Amino acid sequence: MKIRTMEYFIKEALSSLKRNGLMSFASVTTVALSLLILGMFLVMVLNLNNMASTLESQVQISVYLQDGLTDHEMREVGTRITKIPGVVQVNFVGKEEAMNRFKERLGEQQGLLNALGEANPLPNAFEVKVDKTERVKAAAQAMMQFKGVENAKFGQEVVEQLFALTKMVRIFGLVIIVFLALAALFIISNTIRITVFARRKEIGIMKYVGATNWFIRWPFLLEGMMLGFGGALVAVLFLNETYGILIHQVYETLAFLPLIPQYPFITNISVVLLVTGTVIGALGSTISLRRYMRV
Amino acid sequence: MIHLDGVSKIYGNGCVALSDITLDIPKGDFVFVVGPSGAGKSTFIKLIFREELPTKGKLIVNGRNVGELEPSEIPYLRRNLGIVFQDYRLLPNKTVYENVAFAMQVIESSRRDIQKRVSHVLDLVGLRHKAKNFPGELSGGEQQRIAIARAIVNNPVVVIADEPTGNLDPETSWDIMRIFERINRDGTTIVMATHDKSVVDAMKKRVIAIEKSRIARDQVKGVYGYED
Numbered sequence: 162m163k164i165r166t167m168e169y170f171i172k173e174a175l176s177s178l179k180r181n182g183l184m185s186f187a188s189v190t191t192v193a194l195s196l197l198i199l200g201m202f203l204v205m206v207l208n209l210n211n212m213a214s215t216l217e218s219q220v221q222i223s224v225y226l227q228d229g230l231t232d233h234e235m236r237e238v239g240t241r242i243t244k245i246p247g248v249v250q251v252n253f254v255g256k257e258e259a260m261n262r263f264k265e266r267l268g269e270q271q272g273l274l275n276a277l278g279e280a281n282p283l284p285n286a287f288e289v290k291v292d293k294t295e296r297v298k299a300a301a302q303a304m305m306q307f308k309g310v311e312n313a314k315f316g317q318e319v320v321e322q323l324f325a326l327t328k329m330v331r332i333f334g335l336v337i338i339v340f341l342a343l344a345a346l347f348i349i350s351n352t353i354r355i356t357v358f359a360r361r362k363e364i365g366i367m368k369y370v371g372a373t374n375w376f377i378r379w380p381f382l383l384e385g386m387m388l389g390f391g392g393a394l395v396a397v398l399f400l401n402e403t404y405g406i407l408i409h410q411v412y413e414t415l416a417f418l419p420l421i422p423q424y425p426f427i428t429n430i431s432v433v434l435l436v437t438g439t440v441i442g443a444l445g446s447t448i449s450l451r452r453y454m455r456v
Numbered sequence: 457m458i459h460l461d462g463v464s465k466i467y468g469n470g471c472v473a474l475s476d477i478t479l480d481i482p483k484g485d486f487v488f489v490v491g492p493s494g495a496g497k498s499t500f501i502k503l504i505f506r507e508e509l510p511t512k513g514k515l516i517v518n519g520r521n522v523g524e525l526e527p528s529e530i531p532y533l534r535r536n537l538g539i540v541f542q543d544y545r546l547l548p549n550k551t552v553y554e555n556v557a558f559a560m561q562v563i564e565s566s567r568r569d570i571q572k573r574v575s576h577v578l579d580l581v582g583l584r585h586k587a588k589n590f591p592g593e594l595s596g597g598e599q600q601r602i603a604i605a606r607a608i609v610n611n612p613v614v615v616i617a618d619e620p621t622g623n624l625d626p627e628t629s630w631d632i633m634r635i636f637e638r639i640n641r642d643g644t645t646i647v648m649a650t651h652d653k654s655v656v657d658a659m660k661k662r663v664i665a666i667e668k669s670r671i672a673r674d675q676v677k678g679v680y681g682y683e684d
Contacts, residue, residue, distance in 0.1 A: 374531070
């Protein structure tokens with residue numbers, strides 16, 4: 162393809178975008194919205210996955226003891242725990258230490274705890290490490306039966322819940338995304354159809370003077386791709402900005418939430434969105450070209 | 457140049473437009489195709505530039521078997537043909553110059569070639585001074601001359617014209633005919649469907665009359681032969 166021809170295609174596509182200003186605007190907006198939502202779901206699913214795997218790598222069982230046990234009784238529980246198959250380490254975490262750790266985690270917001278006064282609602286506990294992840298569940302269930310044990314929690318539960326949540330978000334997101342992608346496809350193909358219709362005379366003459374089908378198609382294809390890319394660009398800019406703000410907010414207030422850092426995470430998602438937008442645009446115009454141009 | 461061997465065209469609705477046509481149009485010929493409306497003239501023209509496909513028979517145009525062309529080969533057939541319509545088919549939002557240059561742009565000619573050729577053909581039809589005008593600012597005869605300029609700008613071997621003077625008054629029609637004659641003198645084959653009795657009678661060219669989908673007459677230096 163000659164450079165002059167490429168120039169001609171781009172010029173034609175741009176002038177057509179301008180001529181159908183309102184339709185172009187509607188297309189870009191629809192694509193932008195669809196891809197923005199796609200982007201948000203991607204951010205959400207990937208972050209949930211990330212949280213789940215972070216937690217999974219630190220499975221340990223927290224065994225909370227009932228209040229009012231004597232030292233002897235507590236030691237008894239500890240001994241019984243060590244005898245459970247698979248248990249490799251048992252640490253006692255007293256009420257005070259638990260409180261200190263909690264304060265540390267809250268960081269600047271420890272002030273919140275002042276409301277409690279001298280009272281310490283946190284229980285005495287054991288932290289138990291097990292040699293294999295598969296054994297965690299059975300071990301925790303066994304400990305739960307011990308006298309003096311209030312509850313035995315392990316990360317696995319949270320992990321499983323997170324994975325379940327991820328799965329739900331994924332399915333829900335997929336449905337919405339498919340729906341929105343179809344809407345974007347429809348509006349782009351409609352825009353191109355209008356362009357093709359407005360220029361049917363020109364297309365007829367091009368055919369009579371021997372233009373190849375691809376020569377006739379390219380400007381329309383480019384127009385669709387520009388619409389898709391434009392919409393994606395809007396979505397990407399918006400997503401980048403909001404994720405930046407979100408990260409900032411989370412670091413300030415909920416520091417323990419393990420969010421994926423902005424870069425290169427958002428850059429990768431941006432590439433996905435831009436490619437998707439362009440492909441949707443190309444597909445949309447292809448549909449119209451096949452149905453309305455007979456070339 | 458154009459060769460038909462037992463060509464028939466039956467449309468999807470069963471209408472027989474041409475049946476069993478055999479004829480030969482050699483290079484450099486000037487042929488009028490005449491006959492009553494609906495007799496098959498337009499179909500004949502459309503077959504030549506592969507707007508329609510022959511139902512039966514063999515049709516060769518400029519060495520290509522038109523009935524067996526792949527869709528991707530059609531543009532290359534048409535690059536050797538110039539087509540002129542009754543309704544000119546110019547683009548109203550392009551200037552005269554751009555309308556003619558358009559035909560060269562779409563086959564990716566170089567900018568220099570385009571400038572040279574467009575000026576040349578505008579000279580040939582006598583409208584170089586109108587290059588910057590829009591079609592809407594020209595008379596019907598002038599618009600048809602622009603359409604002819606566009607048809608010949610890519611140096612076609614055959615110019616096909618479907619009632620090119622159908623919308624024009626007799627005097628203007630003669631201007632148009634003189635241009636076709638000039639093009640023909642330079643060696644280009646001309647096939648023209650027409651209803652213009654005075655033109656056909658005066659020009660004494662080959663006349664092919666199509667009636668009821670068949671060739672009724674094929675005369676060298678023929679006449680129109682119908683009352684209008």
